[in-house]
Amino acid sequence: MVSNEEQIEDIDEMEETSPYRYSITSYGADYPVDGLVKRLEASDIIVPTFDPEFKLEDEIEGYQRQFIWTKTQCDRFIESLLLGLPVPGIFLVKLDDGRFLVLDGQQRLRTLHAFYKGILRGREFILQSVQKRLLLLRYDSLHEEDRRRLDDSIIHATIIRQDEPSNELSSIYLIFERLNTGGTTLHPQEIRVALYRGGLIRLLRELNNFEPWREIYGNKSNRFKDQELILRFFALLFWSTRYERPMKDFLNRYTAANRDFQIQSQQDLQNIFEQTITTASKTFGGSPFRLKTAINAAVMDSVMVGLGNRLLESGPINDINLLKVKYDQLLKNEDFLSAVERATTDEKNVRTRLKLAKEAISEVP
Numbered sequence: 001m002v003s004n005e006e007q008i009e010d011i012d013e014m015e016e017t018s019p020y021r022y023s024i025t026s027y028g029a030d031y032p033v034d035g036l037v038k039r040l041e042a043s044d045i046i047v048p049t050f051d052p053e054f055k056l057e058d059e060i061e062g063y064q065r066q067f068i069w070t071k072t073q074c075d076r077f078i079e080s081l082l083l084g085l086p087v088p089g090i091f092l093v094k095l096d097d098g099r100f101l102v103l104d105g106q107q108r109l110r111t112l113h114a115f116y117k118g119i120l121r122g123r124e125f126i127l128q129s130v131q132k133r134l135l136l137l138r139y140d141s142l143h144e145e146d147r148r149r150l151d152d153s154i155i156h157a158t159i160i161r162q163d164e165p166s167n168e169l170s171s172i173y174l175i176f177e178r179l180n181t182g183g184t185t186l187h188p189q190e191i192r193v194a195l196y197r198g199g200l201i202r203l204l205r206e207l208n209n210f211e212p213w214r215e216i217y218g219n220k221s222n223r224f225k226d227q228e229l230i231l232r233f234f235a236l237l238f239w240s241t242r243y244e245r246p247m248k249d250f251l252n253r254y255t256a257a258n259r260d261f262q263i264q265s266q267q268d269l270q271n272i273f274e275q276t277i278t279t280a281s282k283t284f285g286g287s288p289f290r291l292k293t294a295i296n297a298a299v300m301d302s303v304m305v306g307l308g309n310r311l312l313e314s315g316p317i318n319d320i321n322l323l324k325v326k327y328d329q330l331l332k333n334e335d336f337l338s339a340v341e342r343a344t345t346d347e348k349n350v351r352t353r354l355k356l357a358k359e360a361i362s363e364v365p
Helices: 033-041 061-066 071-082 106-117 144-152 170-176 188-195 199-207 210-215 223-240 247-256 266-282 297-314 321-328 334-341 347-362
Strands: 023-032 090-094 100-104 154-164
Touching: 023 033, 023 090, 033 100, 033 144, 061 297, 071 100, 090 144, 100 106, 106 210, 106 334, 170 210, 170 247, 188 223, 188 247, 199 223, 210 223, 210 266, 223 247, 223 266, 223 347, 247 321, 266 297, 266 321, 297 334, 297 347, 321 347, 334 347
Parallel strands: 090 154
Antiparallel strands: 023 154, 090 100
């Protein structure tokens, strides 16, 4: 198995900016701190955790990785509010269901939630790097006057809503991608998981545990690249006629359209993925889709889509040996290699490699 999550060759992962113009509504709102904490508790404000099963009160690895403030930073933020000092505002996205998603400010909101709950990173949250009169105090041991001041402190929020395009969140994705996230550069699938919560995102997480897939891919990616490749398979298998670059926007559009299985059902997606990966694992061995040492994302998506098409059209493959021969021949085809080695998200190259893979594999009985 591959031991390094970076062993993925995705030549055009850092692509050009989305070619859209957006219509975005934004407005300001002032929230008292205790109101923000109550909204967090009720999940009316969603802190993006890049884990669809995450609950804010849970102490899980994904939470810890994203809570990057030091204890001193947390203490001083709380102290600033207690002293009546101004603090930076937050950015929220208003979702269709009326809830808000945090675009910027999650460290501040996580700190507030932790202080009110009394627990920070599994330990009692007491103030330390603060002025003497506040030392070693918790929220529930603050003097009444200080507690009221903290509860009533105001944090300004800039709230944004995408009006056009109306059927997905491309501008929100772009803002998320560009906002300063505390020094941690977010990968496309991490943002996608935060923005497009629903059945499809949960299914990707479940399918990512499928043992033949883990044998092919290797260790799980902390940045969800493995889940993105599963999504890429579904999108190109069922939506290739709608493909336009950049690839990340194409995947966003498919995720939005099939967010809760409006197009393909959960069972259909699960069945074709498991059949395709099982067949690939049995036929190509434990390290397929590689031109060198790393998995080539373009080889993977085209071969998996070709194999998935063949299984959907004609059922299980009987001649595994011929399938292996066709696969080996495909990896020596100059036109195919050209389409998977450079400009891999160019529309022409995507169409070329999908066509060649489909033609090769469709001949296998």
